[in-house]
Amino acid sequence: MKALFISTALFLTALSVNAQNNIKGTVHTAEKAPVDFAEIYLIDTKGNLVQSAYTNEQGTFEIHDIANNTYSFQIHSLGVKAYDKNLEINKDLDLGVITIEQDTKLDEIVVETTKKVFERKVDRTVFNIESSVHATNNDAVDLLKLTPSLKVDNESITIVGKSSVRVMINDKLVQLSGEELLNYLKSIPSDNIKKIEVITTPPAKYEAEGNSGLINIVLKEAPAEAWNNQISAGYKQSSKNQFRLSNTFNYNKDKVSLIAGVSGTKGGLNVIEDNKIFYPTETWVGDSKRYNNNDYLSGNIQVDYKISDKTTIGGQYKGGIGDPTFDDYSNIVVNNSVNNPVKYIKTLSENTGNNNNQSANLNLTHNIDTLGTKFTADVDYFSYINNKERLFNTKTTAVDNSVNNMFIAKSTGDQKIENFSAKVDFEQPLKWAKLSYGAKASFVVTKNKTNFFNYTTGVPVEDLKQKDNFEYKENTQAVYVNASKEFNDKWTMQLGLRLENTQTVGTSQVYNIENKKNYTKLFPTVYVAYKMNEDNTFSINYNRRISRPAFWELNPFKWYINEYSIAQGNPSLAPAFTDKVELNYTYKGKLDFNVSYGETKDNFGQYPVVDPNTNYQNYYRDNFTNTKNYNAGVSYTFNTFPWLQSQSGLYYFYTQASLTKNVDIVIKDGGGAYLTTNNTFFLNSSKTWTAQLDFWYQTRVQSNAWDVDPTYGLNFGMKYAMLDKKLNLSVYANDIFRTSTTNVYAVTNGIKQNYFNYYDQRYVNVGISYSFGNSKIKVRDHQGGNTDEKNRK
Known part of the structure; x- marks a missing residue:
C-alpha cells in the first residue's frame, strides 16, 4: 500500500x-x-x-x-x-x-456540467454526490461513511475527533439519533441525494442542537420546464446479501413542481461482537454473532405551486415501514486463573419488530419586494413508531456439558415519537447589513411501553418491576436574529444570537420517577473573515451549542443482552453545552487549514460497570465528564488535471477529560489522528468512464474511558455512463482487506475489558440506473432558492 x-x-x-x-x-x-x-x-x-x-x-x-x-x-x-x-x-x-453574451431565450439548451466532487466553503464542506461513483445504488448511510471528516459506526455519526453531530434533511433537523437515525437514513436512496454538507459552525438560524455541528443532506430538485424518471436497482454482497430497487419521478412545468419516489430494500448483514472481561479469578471470553435483516419500504411526494411571481406554496410527505428481525448467538467461555475452561454460557435469541415513520410539511414562500426581502413559513408533523421483542435463552453448562443453570425470558418494547413544529423566517437586506430573523416552536411527545416475562419454568411470569410506561415530553420555543455585513472587499462579519426556552417532563410509572427541567439559554455566533488577497483568506468564528439526550437514552427500561449483560437508559440525563472557537485559513480555494478549541460541560454517554461478585455487566448512561477538545485539520483539493478530482485530509484531535461524578472508571487524556483521501478519475474525455479510489486510516485513539486500536479501509469502484449518460452502471468494493474492525479497551472497577466489533463493512455493491424524460430546459434556473428546515426526528 x-x-x-x-x-x-x-x-x-x-x-x-x-x-x-x-x-x-x-x-x-x-x-x-x-x-x-x-x-x-x-x-x-x-x-x-x-x-x-x-x-x-x-x-x-x-x-x-x-x-x-x-x-x-x-x-x-x-x-x-x-x-x-x-x-x-x-x-x-x-x-x-x-x-x-448569454442568450437565455433559446428554445432548447441542454445544460451539462460536472461539479467538483468536494468543495470547501466558509462554514462547511460539500460532498457533491451527483459527480461521484457513489451516486447509484447506495443509501444515505453509505454516503455518510464516504464523506471526508465523518465517522459512522453502528450507533452514531460523528465528526472526526468530536461528538454529538445532528443530521438535517433539506435544512430540517431530524428528530432521531443512534440506531433509529441510521435505520431512517438507510431508507433514503443515494439516487435521490444531491449533496451532503458538513457544517462545523452553524449560523443562528439553525437549531442549537449538536455540539460538533450539523450534517445537511440535500435532496435533488426537479429541473425547470422538464420531466424525468429514474429507476435504479442494486445488489450488495457482504457475508450476506441485500437487494435495492427505487424509482424517482420529477415534473416541473409552468406553476407546478412535483417530485415522487419509492424505494425498497431486502436483505441484511452479519454482525460480530466479541469481548473479553478479566475478573480477578476468571476470564470471560465472549463470542457473539448476529444476523440483522431489515426489509424496508419507503416513499415520498412533494408538490409546489407558484401562486404568483412572488408567492409559492407547497407540501411534502415522507413515510416508510420496516420489518427488522435478527437472530443472534453468543458463547462465553469462562476460564480460571490458569486459562482452563470451567464453564460455558450460551445464549440463543430471536428478535422481531416493526417500525414506521411518517412526516408531513406545509410551506409558504413570499418575496415581499425586489430588493430580496423574503418571508417563509413551515408547519411540520412527524411520527415514529418502533416496536420490538426479544426472546432469549441463556444456558450455563459445566465442562462435562451438564447444565448448571437455565434462564429463558422475553422483553418487549413499544415506542412512539410524535413531533409538531411551526416556524417563520424573514430575510431583509438593509443598508447597514443583511438581516435575517425568525421564530420556531416545537412540541415532542415520546411514549414507551415495556414488559418483561420470565419463561424459565415453561410458564410466563411477568416481572412487574420491569413493566413500565415511560412518557417524555419536550417543548422548545426559539427566536433568532442574524446580521451579516461586507465592509469592503477584504473584511466580512456576521453576528447571530439564538434564544431557546425548553421544558421537559419524563415520567416512569414503575420506577415512580418524574423528572422536570425548564431552562432558557442563549446561543451566540460570531464570524469574522479577512480576504488578504485572491489567494489567501482567514476566518475566525465562535459559537455555543447544546446536545440533548436522545429519547431512547432517557428511558430507564432494562434491555437484556443475556442473563449477565444488561443495558438501560437514565431519565435524569441533562443536556451538555459546548463553547468552541475555530480558526480557518484557505489558500487558492484548494488548501484548507483549521484549528479549534472547545469546552463541553456535563458530557453524557455510556460506560460499563462490571461486578466481580455477581459477574454482571451493566451498561449505564449518565452525565459524568467535562472535556476540553483540541482539533487541527488540513485538507487539499487537487483538480489541476481534468482527469482527476481529489480531496485528501489529515486531522488530529486531543481530549482532556475530568470526572464530575464518583464513577469507578479509568479515564485518560489522549487523542489520535485520522487520514483520508478520496479520488475520482475520469478515464475518458467525455467523462463516461469514472473510477473511484478511497482510503482512510485512523491511528490508535485514547479518549475518556476508551482505548481504540488503529484501523483503516481501502475502497475502489468504477462507473460507466452510456446512452447520453442516461444509463449508468456502477460497481464499488468497500473495505477490500476487511480492516475496518474496531478493537476497544476499558477499565472499570479495576477490571479490564476488551471489545471487538465488526459490522460486515467489506462488501461489493453493483448497481444500475436508467433515466428518461424531457431533460431540455428553456430557462436557466440555476440551483433554485433556499430549502426549508426539517424538524428533528
Missing part, C-alpha cells in the same frame, strides 16, 4: 515538472453581472483538453500549474461556446474581466 501511494505521488510530480504558470480572471455578462458556473477550458494545439475550471458565484476562476505553450482559451456558458481566444502562456496571467 505504501509503495502504491509513493508511486502515485512520483507520477503526479513527474507530470507537473514543467507546470509553473497560473492564470485567473472574471467572467461578466454585457450587463456586468457575474456569470456563475461558466466552464473554462484550455485546449492544446492538437485539440486535447489540458485543463478545465468553473467560475464561482462572483464569476472568478483560477487555473494553476500550466506548462509553457500556446492554448485555445474557451468559455462555455449554458452549454454554448461564448468565448474563444488563443493564448501564449509562459508566465502568470491576469485576464481581468472578460465580457460574454
Whole structure:
C-alpha cells in the first residue's frame, strides 16, 4: 500500500515538472453581472483538453500549474461556446474581466456540467454526490461513511475527533439519533441525494442542537420546464446479501413542481461482537454473532405551486415501514486463573419488530419586494413508531456439558415519537447589513411501553418491576436574529444570537420517577473573515451549542443482552453545552487549514460497570465528564488535471477529560489522528468512464474511558455512463482487506475489558440506473432558492 501511494505521488510530480504558470480572471455578462458556473477550458494545439475550471458565484476562476505553450482559451456558458481566444502562456496571467453574451431565450439548451466532487466553503464542506461513483445504488448511510471528516459506526455519526453531530434533511433537523437515525437514513436512496454538507459552525438560524455541528443532506430538485424518471436497482454482497430497487419521478412545468419516489430494500448483514472481561479469578471470553435483516419500504411526494411571481406554496410527505428481525448467538467461555475452561454460557435469541415513520410539511414562500426581502413559513408533523421483542435463552453448562443453570425470558418494547413544529423566517437586506430573523416552536411527545416475562419454568411470569410506561415530553420555543455585513472587499462579519426556552417532563410509572427541567439559554455566533488577497483568506468564528439526550437514552427500561449483560437508559440525563472557537485559513480555494478549541460541560454517554461478585455487566448512561477538545485539520483539493478530482485530509484531535461524578472508571487524556483521501478519475474525455479510489486510516485513539486500536479501509469502484449518460452502471468494493474492525479497551472497577466489533463493512455493491424524460430546459434556473428546515426526528 505504501509503495502504491509513493508511486502515485512520483507520477503526479513527474507530470507537473514543467507546470509553473497560473492564470485567473472574471467572467461578466454585457450587463456586468457575474456569470456563475461558466466552464473554462484550455485546449492544446492538437485539440486535447489540458485543463478545465468553473467560475464561482462572483464569476472568478483560477487555473494553476500550466506548462509553457500556446492554448485555445474557451468559455462555455449554458452549454454554448461564448468565448474563444488563443493564448501564449509562459508566465502568470491576469485576464481581468472578460465580457460574454448569454442568450437565455433559446428554445432548447441542454445544460451539462460536472461539479467538483468536494468543495470547501466558509462554514462547511460539500460532498457533491451527483459527480461521484457513489451516486447509484447506495443509501444515505453509505454516503455518510464516504464523506471526508465523518465517522459512522453502528450507533452514531460523528465528526472526526468530536461528538454529538445532528443530521438535517433539506435544512430540517431530524428528530432521531443512534440506531433509529441510521435505520431512517438507510431508507433514503443515494439516487435521490444531491449533496451532503458538513457544517462545523452553524449560523443562528439553525437549531442549537449538536455540539460538533450539523450534517445537511440535500435532496435533488426537479429541473425547470422538464420531466424525468429514474429507476435504479442494486445488489450488495457482504457475508450476506441485500437487494435495492427505487424509482424517482420529477415534473416541473409552468406553476407546478412535483417530485415522487419509492424505494425498497431486502436483505441484511452479519454482525460480530466479541469481548473479553478479566475478573480477578476468571476470564470471560465472549463470542457473539448476529444476523440483522431489515426489509424496508419507503416513499415520498412533494408538490409546489407558484401562486404568483412572488408567492409559492407547497407540501411534502415522507413515510416508510420496516420489518427488522435478527437472530443472534453468543458463547462465553469462562476460564480460571490458569486459562482452563470451567464453564460455558450460551445464549440463543430471536428478535422481531416493526417500525414506521411518517412526516408531513406545509410551506409558504413570499418575496415581499425586489430588493430580496423574503418571508417563509413551515408547519411540520412527524411520527415514529418502533416496536420490538426479544426472546432469549441463556444456558450455563459445566465442562462435562451438564447444565448448571437455565434462564429463558422475553422483553418487549413499544415506542412512539410524535413531533409538531411551526416556524417563520424573514430575510431583509438593509443598508447597514443583511438581516435575517425568525421564530420556531416545537412540541415532542415520546411514549414507551415495556414488559418483561420470565419463561424459565415453561410458564410466563411477568416481572412487574420491569413493566413500565415511560412518557417524555419536550417543548422548545426559539427566536433568532442574524446580521451579516461586507465592509469592503477584504473584511466580512456576521453576528447571530439564538434564544431557546425548553421544558421537559419524563415520567416512569414503575420506577415512580418524574423528572422536570425548564431552562432558557442563549446561543451566540460570531464570524469574522479577512480576504488578504485572491489567494489567501482567514476566518475566525465562535459559537455555543447544546446536545440533548436522545429519547431512547432517557428511558430507564432494562434491555437484556443475556442473563449477565444488561443495558438501560437514565431519565435524569441533562443536556451538555459546548463553547468552541475555530480558526480557518484557505489558500487558492484548494488548501484548507483549521484549528479549534472547545469546552463541553456535563458530557453524557455510556460506560460499563462490571461486578466481580455477581459477574454482571451493566451498561449505564449518565452525565459524568467535562472535556476540553483540541482539533487541527488540513485538507487539499487537487483538480489541476481534468482527469482527476481529489480531496485528501489529515486531522488530529486531543481530549482532556475530568470526572464530575464518583464513577469507578479509568479515564485518560489522549487523542489520535485520522487520514483520508478520496479520488475520482475520469478515464475518458467525455467523462463516461469514472473510477473511484478511497482510503482512510485512523491511528490508535485514547479518549475518556476508551482505548481504540488503529484501523483503516481501502475502497475502489468504477462507473460507466452510456446512452447520453442516461444509463449508468456502477460497481464499488468497500473495505477490500476487511480492516475496518474496531478493537476497544476499558477499565472499570479495576477490571479490564476488551471489545471487538465488526459490522460486515467489506462488501461489493453493483448497481444500475436508467433515466428518461424531457431533460431540455428553456430557462436557466440555476440551483433554485433556499430549502426549508426539517424538524428533528
